Amino acid sequence: MAWQLHYTSAATGPSGRAGFQVVADSPGLPAGPAAEVTPFLTYRPPPGTPTAPTREQIRAMPVALSYAPAGDRHALVRCVYLGQDYSGRYGNFLGHALVLADGDLVGLRPIEFWRAALWADAPADPGTELPELTELTPGTALDPESLGRWLSAGGQAAYQRLGTLLDLVRRNLVQGYGRLVLVGADGEEIVRWIAVISYSLPWEAVTRLSFVTYSGDPAATTQLIVGTTPDVWMPSDVDATVVVLAEEPQPAETGRFARTARELWRSMDFDGIDELAGFGTADPDTAAALVALCLTGATLSPEEQAAVAELIEPGVPGWVWPHLGKRADLLGYGLAAAISAHGPAEAAEPCAARCVLLALRDPALGPPTRALPEAYREQVAAVAWAELAAADRLDHLVAVLRVAEAAGLRVPAAKVERAVAALVEPQLTDVPAQLDRTPYRWREALLAGLVTGLEQATPAVRASVLTPELCRSLAGRDLRAAPSTATAVITWQTGSAALDRVEATLQILRLRHGTGTMRERDTAFKDIWREDPTAAELRRLLDAAGAHLPDYHALSSLPGRLFVRTGLKDEQAVEIATRVRTARMAGIVADDAEALLLAIGLAGARTPQRAAAEVGRLTALVRHLDQDLATLVLARAAKTLAKQDPLFRMALIRHLSRPSREWLLQQWLSVKAGRDEQAALLEIAIRLRDVGEPVPELEEWAQSLVNGWSPFGSMESRFKKDPELSEGLRRLMKPKRRGIRLWGND
Structure with a gap:
C-alpha cells in the first residue's frame, strides 16, 4: 500500500x-x-x-x-x-x-x-x-529485451560505457562512496542507462540504488545516479564521476562483476543476468577473489579482502577453510578477524594470531576479539615488546597494551615504564585519557614511566606535559624521588585549592634537592604566591620555615609585599618585620623588614645625631629594596622626620651624608606643603646659610618661593620676632624686591 x-x-x-x-x-x-x-x-x-x-x-x-x-x-x-x-x-x-x-x-x-x-x-x-x-x-x-536491443545498436562504445557505469555503481553499493552524474541532452537515454544498471544488479541492491533522471543542480543532490542536461553548470570539484553521454567512452579497467554483466548483455543472455543477480547483496567480485586466494595464494587488495570477509560471515563451502588457515600470513586484519570468528580451529587459530600481530603493529585496528591460542603466545609476545620499544606516541603504546591484554600476553612492567619514559616530550598530550584506556595491570607502570620521563625532561617539556588532568592523576602518588615533578604537581594543587599556600610551600621545601631544583622551586614559589600574602600566612611560614626564606627570592620578598600592601600602616606588618629581625635573617627578607622598622622607628629618635645615624642605615638599605617598598619607606621616613621642629631638622641635615640628604630633601620638597611646612623648610634653608652650610637644592627652592609672584605676608609675619630669620629672608629676596616695604615700615 x-x-x-x-x-x-x-x-x-x-x-x-x-x-x-x-x-x-x-x-x-x-x-x-x-x-x-x-x-x-x-x-x-x-x-x-x-x-x-x-x-x-x-x-x-x-x-x-x-x-x-x-x-x-x-x-x-x-x-x-x-x-x-x-x-x-x-x-x-x-x-x-x-x-x-x-x-x-x-x-x-x-x-x-x-x-x-x-x-x-x-x-x-x-x-x-x-x-x-x-x-x-x-x-x-523499459523491458530488458528492448534495452538489450538498444545496447546492441550502440555497438562496442555502448558496452564499454556499460562496463564503466556498472563498476562505478557497484563501487558505491559495496563500498558506500562514488556518485554518478549522467549528462545528456536526451532524457530518454539517461533513463535507459539507469534501467540497464538496475536490471544488472540484484533486486536487494536496486532498492538501495537512489537516482533522479533529471536535476537542475546535480552538485546538491544526494542520489547515487543523477541525470542532467549539458547546459546545467557543475562545479569543477563536484563530488561525483561525470559522464557526458555525447562523448566517446574512454577505455577503463573494470572489476569482475562489470566485465561479466557486460558480456551477458552483449550476448542477450537474460537468464545469465538473472543468475548473476543470484549473489544477493554480496559483491559478485568477492567469489572470484576468494577462490584465487585459496588456490593460488593471490594477493588481494584491501577492498577485495573486505568483501571476502563479508562473504565469510554467512558461511562458505567447507573446502575453503583449510586453505584460508594456510594463507593466514597473506591476510589483512578484517579478513583474518572474520575467519577467526566464523571458521573452524584449523583456520581460526592461525588467523587469530595474525590478528594480534597486525593489531600490535597498527593501533587503529583495535584489540582482537578472540584470545590468542597458547601455541602462538611466546612468538607474539616478542613482537609486543618490540612494538612497545618502538612506539613513538602514547596512544600507540596504550593500544599495544590493550592488544596484549586482549590476547593474554605477558608484558613486564619494567618494559612498559622504560617505553613510556622515552615518550615524554612536548608533543605528549591527552595523557589522562590514555591512562584511562590503559589496562589496569599496567597503569602503575605507565604512571611510573611518566614520572621518570618528566623528571628527566627540561622544565619547558615538563610544563607542557603536566596538564591539570595529569597533575590530578599524580597528586596522590609518592613523588619524593622526583622533586621537579613533585614541585610542579604541588604548584598545581595550590592553584586548584587542593592545598593552601603555606602547606604547599612547606611540602616543596621538604623535597630532596636535585639538578636545577632551586631555580624550579623559586619559579614554583613565585606562582604559588602570585597574590600578596596575609599576615597570618607569613606567621605560619616564618614559624615553620623561616630559615629557608632567604634561600629563594620569591619567598624572601613575601614580607616586603605585605608591607607594600598595607602601606606600612598595619600593626601586623610591624609584627612580621619584628619577627624577621628577631630571627636574625639575612638577605632581602631582612633588608625589607629592617627598612620598615627603621622608617617607623625614626619617630622615636631623640637627637638629630641619632636620627642621622638611622637615616644613614636606611639609605644603605633602600638601594636593595623593591621599588614600591623603597618609595613607601622613604616617604614614611621623610614624613616622620618632618614632624620635628626646624632646628632639629636643620641639625639632622648637617649630620647626613650627601646621599641621605638628597633623598630626604627630595621627599620634603616634592610634597605639596602647606604654609607651616613651607615656613619650616624656609627656616631650615636660612639657618643652614647662616652657619655657612647652604644646601643647593634647598637654597634653590627657598629663593623660588621667596621671589615668586605670591604675596609673602604670612612668612614675613612668622619671622618678624626673630631678627636673624628676618634678615635671612631679606637676603633670599632678589635686589629689586628688597626695596619693598616690609611689615609697613618706611
Whole structure:
C-alpha cells in the first residue's frame, strides 16, 4: 500500500496559506514519512529555458523521476514543470510523490515506473484526498529485451560505457562512496542507462540504488545516479564521476562483476543476468577473489579482502577453510578477524594470531576479539615488546597494551615504564585519557614511566606535559624521588585549592634537592604566591620555615609585599618585620623588614645625631629594596622626620651624608606643603646659610618661593620676632624686591 501526495504552488491550500505546499495527499499519511519525501519535491528548469516558455517547450522539458530510501520506507517522486503558478509567475511544477513500504517494490525496480499510468500531470484541487495505491503497475517502456536491443545498436562504445557505469555503481553499493552524474541532452537515454544498471544488479541492491533522471543542480543532490542536461553548470570539484553521454567512452579497467554483466548483455543472455543477480547483496567480485586466494595464494587488495570477509560471515563451502588457515600470513586484519570468528580451529587459530600481530603493529585496528591460542603466545609476545620499544606516541603504546591484554600476553612492567619514559616530550598530550584506556595491570607502570620521563625532561617539556588532568592523576602518588615533578604537581594543587599556600610551600621545601631544583622551586614559589600574602600566612611560614626564606627570592620578598600592601600602616606588618629581625635573617627578607622598622622607628629618635645615624642605615638599605617598598619607606621616613621642629631638622641635615640628604630633601620638597611646612623648610634653608652650610637644592627652592609672584605676608609675619630669620629672608629676596616695604615700615 502506497500513500500519495501532490506538491505545487497554489493560491491557497489545506493550511490556508499561499505558495509551494502539499495540496493533496492520502488520508493517514504520517507526518514523518511525508517530511522525508520533501527534499525530493524540487524542480529547476534547465538554464536554457525561455523566461516565458510555450506549452510545447514546457512539455519538452525533462521529467525528474527520483527514487531514494526515506527512513524505513521508500520515496518515488515524479516532478514535471508546469510553467506559471496561480499568480502568473513562472517556475511552478508538480511534484507527485509515492511513499512506499518495504513490500511495495518486491520484484520491481523503481526505474520501471518511468511512464507508468499512475503519475498525474496536473495537481489535484487543494484539499483533495488521494487514494492509497494497493497495486503498483509499472510502465512498459523499459523491458530488458528492448534495452538489450538498444545496447546492441550502440555497438562496442555502448558496452564499454556499460562496463564503466556498472563498476562505478557497484563501487558505491559495496563500498558506500562514488556518485554518478549522467549528462545528456536526451532524457530518454539517461533513463535507459539507469534501467540497464538496475536490471544488472540484484533486486536487494536496486532498492538501495537512489537516482533522479533529471536535476537542475546535480552538485546538491544526494542520489547515487543523477541525470542532467549539458547546459546545467557543475562545479569543477563536484563530488561525483561525470559522464557526458555525447562523448566517446574512454577505455577503463573494470572489476569482475562489470566485465561479466557486460558480456551477458552483449550476448542477450537474460537468464545469465538473472543468475548473476543470484549473489544477493554480496559483491559478485568477492567469489572470484576468494577462490584465487585459496588456490593460488593471490594477493588481494584491501577492498577485495573486505568483501571476502563479508562473504565469510554467512558461511562458505567447507573446502575453503583449510586453505584460508594456510594463507593466514597473506591476510589483512578484517579478513583474518572474520575467519577467526566464523571458521573452524584449523583456520581460526592461525588467523587469530595474525590478528594480534597486525593489531600490535597498527593501533587503529583495535584489540582482537578472540584470545590468542597458547601455541602462538611466546612468538607474539616478542613482537609486543618490540612494538612497545618502538612506539613513538602514547596512544600507540596504550593500544599495544590493550592488544596484549586482549590476547593474554605477558608484558613486564619494567618494559612498559622504560617505553613510556622515552615518550615524554612536548608533543605528549591527552595523557589522562590514555591512562584511562590503559589496562589496569599496567597503569602503575605507565604512571611510573611518566614520572621518570618528566623528571628527566627540561622544565619547558615538563610544563607542557603536566596538564591539570595529569597533575590530578599524580597528586596522590609518592613523588619524593622526583622533586621537579613533585614541585610542579604541588604548584598545581595550590592553584586548584587542593592545598593552601603555606602547606604547599612547606611540602616543596621538604623535597630532596636535585639538578636545577632551586631555580624550579623559586619559579614554583613565585606562582604559588602570585597574590600578596596575609599576615597570618607569613606567621605560619616564618614559624615553620623561616630559615629557608632567604634561600629563594620569591619567598624572601613575601614580607616586603605585605608591607607594600598595607602601606606600612598595619600593626601586623610591624609584627612580621619584628619577627624577621628577631630571627636574625639575612638577605632581602631582612633588608625589607629592617627598612620598615627603621622608617617607623625614626619617630622615636631623640637627637638629630641619632636620627642621622638611622637615616644613614636606611639609605644603605633602600638601594636593595623593591621599588614600591623603597618609595613607601622613604616617604614614611621623610614624613616622620618632618614632624620635628626646624632646628632639629636643620641639625639632622648637617649630620647626613650627601646621599641621605638628597633623598630626604627630595621627599620634603616634592610634597605639596602647606604654609607651616613651607615656613619650616624656609627656616631650615636660612639657618643652614647662616652657619655657612647652604644646601643647593634647598637654597634653590627657598629663593623660588621667596621671589615668586605670591604675596609673602604670612612668612614675613612668622619671622618678624626673630631678627636673624628676618634678615635671612631679606637676603633670599632678589635686589629689586628688597626695596619693598616690609611689615609697613618706611
